[in-house]
Amino acid sequence: MAAPAEEKFTTERIIAWHRWHDKLLSFRLTRPEGYRFTPGQFARLGLPLGNGGFVWRAYSMVSANWDEHLEFYSIVVPDGLFTSRLALLGVGSEVLLDKHANGFFTVDRLPDGKDLWLLATGTGLAPYLSILQDPDVWQRFGHIVLVHGVRQRDDLTYQNEIRALTTHELWAEHGHKLRYLPVVTRDAPDGVLNQRLPALLANGELARSANLLLSPASSRFMICGNPAMVEATHRQLMSMGYQLSRLRAPGQIVLENGW
Template sequence: MDARPDPDLAAGTGEERWTAERVLELRAWTPRQLSFRTTRSPSFRFTPGHYARLGLDGSDGETVWRPYSVVSAAYDDYLEFLAILVPEGAFSVGLERLRVGDTLRVDKASYGFLTVDQLAPGRDLWLIASGTGLGPFISILRDPAVWRRFERLVLVHSVRQAAELAYRDEIAALPDHPLLAEGGARLTYLPVVTREPGATALAERIPHLVADGRLEAAAGAPLDVATARVMVCGNPEMALEMRGLLRERGFATGRRGIAGQMAFENYW
């Protein structure tokens, strides 16, 4: 995503605020969607679900900063991000020019509240994403602690075209990963393609699928406040609708040190 610049960073940052990291790999999922890996400073720490602030030189010579969720696992020695190219976007212009070996800036700190430690204990973890909102959930699903904490993991990913279903093969392989398999959780992956008829069994917007019960039927698990914990990341309209639907069922976000039953990413 190409979000608004962070004023604190855009106003000028000293070198001590960031590290220069080298691009290791670029992967184009579609002409407008790509993922990329960079080197990782040994001092960079994050919790799965966090985002990092990335900086690229703009056309005016100033650094343009944008927040991107970390896709890689906390134990990986590289950082990975999933991005959409916004036409004429200040950051996207630089991102589109990136090649393996180029450098970008990574803020030394990580940020965000889309982490499982924000949630009260529960049986099922629902990860609901649209578009590149999938990114933090890949990192969360790569965390062995998540597979030990929950019995069921339900990943819902909505896109317009099937080609945008990034990491589909990687998701299918997660239950067999040696670090995750011993956790015992069962993973259900529900891709949703809304503008390519017949591409997936589910083909409507996520809030509609929740409202009429089809999402729960496909998952074989209820979105019940007693057992389910829900994390949402993606299109702001979808997130707003999901917040309302979940509130009607008794779900609440955490506040003042009290863990909740749902969590949302707010940096979009």
């Protein structure tokens, strides 16, 4: 990604840092006054390469759009240009932030429906953590199902935060609408779903676990994560009668590739 011109970014500071394990971390940046975003959008973050240039990468916002900071959730790719540098930082380090948020992975792209299904693998969880801090989303849907598919059980991050969503004072009367379905494909504990998301849709296990009926009239889907998963899940949903939602032809699905 080419570096934006200098006046297009601000220099922010890391104010909190959390290492989930060697491949996953979260961090908070100072938020410049006037930085606006819609939950589901992503920021562009930049780090210096040491040769006068910068590396820029897209990062979904985890934090609420009303938070004073910006939170991000990151993979660490050992030889990744951005994340191998990010992993060496900590509280006080500087990160560049493009002044404008980007992206169309937002709930307003979906027409009204009864149930909102938020399907993620890996760091594809990030945009949903922001979306789930939008009071309008809690009001708009009858049920919200957050499905997080990961390889290993220690990749199931943000457990406390997800639990806390159900009792948040801004949408307390709607907290009961959330159903959280963790999926672990490689070392699942007993009782935890252990197949890939397209298979769980095809065999009815996701719907059964959420205790909901799926139908194009009532179900709305967001899909984010591994691009191969996004494609396979999209294809599975199309075979079940669902369509991508477009500006002139509203459907039941919006999606975003995680890289």
